Amino acid sequence: MSNLERTPQKTEVSDPSGSSPPPLALAEPVRELLVGHEVALGGARAMTVTRTLPNRGRRMVGAWCFADAYGPTDLRENPGMRVPPHPHTALQTVSWLLAGEVLHRDSLGNQQLIRPGQLNLMTAGRGISHSEQTPLEHSPWLHGVQLWVALPEDDRRIEPQFEHHAELPVVSAGGVDVTVVMGELAGAISPARTYTPLVCADATFAANSATRLPLRPDFEYAVLALSGVVQVDGADPVDGRNGGDGGTAVELSPGPLLYLGAGRSELAVEATEPARLLLLGGEPFEERLVMWWNFVGRSHDDIVQAREDWQAGVGFGTVQGFDGDRLPAPAMPGTTLRPRGRER
Ligand code: MN
Numbered sequence: 001m002s003n004l005e006r007t008p009q010k011t012e013v014s015d016p017s018g019s020s021p022p023p024l025a026l027a028e029p030v031r032e033l034l035v036g037h038e039v040a041l042g043g044a045r046a047m048t049v050t051r052t053l054p055n056r057g058r059r060m061v062g063a064w065c066f067a068d069a070y071g072p073t074d075l076r077e078n079p080g081m082r083v084p085p086h087p088h089t090a091l092q093t094v095s096w097l098l099a100g101e102v103l104h105r106d107s108l109g110n111q112q113l114i115r116p117g118q119l120n121l122m123t124a125g126r127g128i129s130h131s132e133q134t135p136l137e138h139s140p141w142l143h144g145v146q147l148w149v150a151l152p153e154d155d156r157r158i159e160p161q162f163e164h165h166a167e168l169p170v171v172s173a174g175g176v177d178v179t180v181v182m183g184e185l186a187g188a189i190s191p192a193r194t195y196t197p198l199v200c201a202d203a204t205f206a207a208n209s210a211t212r213l214p215l216r217p218d219f220e221y222a223v224l225a226l227s228g229v230v231q232v233d234g235a236d237p238v239d240g241r242n243g244g245d246g247g248t249a250v251e252l253s254p255g256p257l258l259y260l261g262a263g264r265s266e267l268a269v270e271a272t273e274p275a276r277l278l279l280l281g282g283e284p285f286e287e288r289l290v291m292w293w294n295f296v297g298r299s300h301d302d303i304v305q306a307r308e309d310w311q312a313g314v315g316f317g318t319v320q321g322f323d324g325d326r327l328p329a330p331a332m333p334g335t336t337l338r339p340r341g342r343e344r
Contacts, residue, residue, distance in 0.1 A: 028262065028263050029260065029263050031233065031258060031260065032261075034055040034222070035052075035255070036050040036052035036067075036255065036256060036257065039068070041083060047073060047081055048070070049068040049146075052256060053065060054291065059343065060150070060342035061220055061221065061259065061280050061281065061282065062197075062198045062199075062280070063149045063152070063196045063198050064148070064280045065149065065285075065291060065296065066146075066148035067145065067148075068147075069145045069224065070145070071144060072099060072227075074141060075100070075138060075141065079134070080133075080138065081102060082133045082134065084324050085107075085130065085318075085322055086131075087124075087127060087294055087306065088129070088294050088295065088296075089124050089125075089296060089297065089306050090124060090125070090297060090302075091124050091150055092122065092148065092151065092195075093147070094145075095121075095145075096119060096144055096147070096200075097144035098116055098227065099139060099141040099143040100115075100142035101115055101134065101135050101139060101142075102114050102132050102134065102135075102142075103134070104132055105131045105320065106122060106129065106162055106319060107129045107130065107319050108160060108161075111321060114164070117168070118164065118166050118168075119163070119168060120162075120164055121163040121165070121182075121192050123151070123162070125151065125155070125157060125158035126158065126159065127160065127306070127309070128160035131322040143227075147280070149194070149196075149198065150296055152195055152285075153298070156298075165190070165191055168190055168191075168192075169190060170188070173211050174209055174211045175206035175210075175211075177203070179203075179204070181201060182198060182199060183197070183199035183201075183281075185199055185201045185213070185279075186213075196283060197219070198281065198282030198283070199219070199281045200280055201279045203278075204275075205271035205275040205276070205277070207272065207274055208272055210268070210271075212266040213269060215281065216265075217263050220284050221264065221280065221281035222279075223252065223260065223269075224258070224278045224280070225253050225255070225277055225278075226254060226277065226278050228253075229252070229275060230251075230252050230269055230270070230277045231249035231250070231269065231270045231271065232251075232252050232268075232277075233249055234268055249268070285342050288341050290338070292333075293329060293330060295307070300338070303332075303337055311328065311329055
């Protein structure tokens with residue numbers, strides 16, 4: 001790890017509204033371990049997921065506003081995933097698997113199975129609904145992540161779209177294969193459509209492998225171990241230069257999300273045993289959002305309207321082929337939902 005980016009200029013970002021809260025300081029290189037919480041996906045014997053975004057005090061990483069990891073789940077003992085039709089607004093859902101299969105159906109008429117190494121990307125825009133489930137015939141294990149990307153103001157009401165990418169670019173170095181799921185890394189560009197500058201990459205480590213992931217100082221980043229143990233941000237594995245904290249790496253196992261801040265031009269990562277590490281990053285997302293249930297909006301009224309439309313069967317289409325009822329929206333909370341920034 002280079003020390004060149006250790007003391008970047010702190011840049012104040014002004015609040016365009018001119019009102020409270022105070023301006024945010026652009027994130028610097030940091031190491032914040034964001035512990036997730038367990039969430040049942042719903043239903044009897046439901047699969048649980050570990051949700052690390054949004055997190056207390058750190059709601060977003062770039063435009064990434066939601067991160068669920070699940071498995072590895074033994075489907076000989078667990079029915080797997082069964083998420084009935086439900087709506088989304090103003091976000092993209094990113095489905096990425098390490099093992100197993102997930103069958104996606106949406107209100108545009110798409111029915112698409114994904115397997116490990118493939119990307120299902122649904123752009124909700126003004127509104128879409130979908131179901132996701134373990135197919136009848138499936139592998140014995142299910143393991144994956146679902147991520148959400150917030151759409152910026154100018155694009156949040158676009159027509160809904162769905163993309164399936166069976167092939168994604170892979171860059172390899174030092175026994176580490178990095179699949180670029182979204183955005184660009186090391187010159188490899190994912191074909192997936194993005195609306196703000198961001199990246200998602202999955203690094204697969206062979207035993208005793210090491211690399212330096214090239215980063216953009218204007219992006220903020222976080223990493224999530226998907227399997228195995230990875231040493232992050234330690235002494236440079238290639239030339240031995242000291243890393244971010246006197247050369248001491250953060251040992252990361254599946255569970256928490258390690259937020260790394262901004263101002264970095266690379267990240268040293270290594271593993272002694274086979275491991276997988278997910279890198280999320282992006283330009284800090286300065287718009288304030290209201291996230292409630294499966295909706296992203298800018299105001300309480302946006303959410304109320306989306307909920308009413310879903311309950312009335314308006315604006316989100318119909319998912320064909322799912323064996324069961326759609327999900328009703330929960331009741332609105334008694335308080336007014338307030339837009340929140342990425343850090344609070
Ligand atoms: Mn969904």
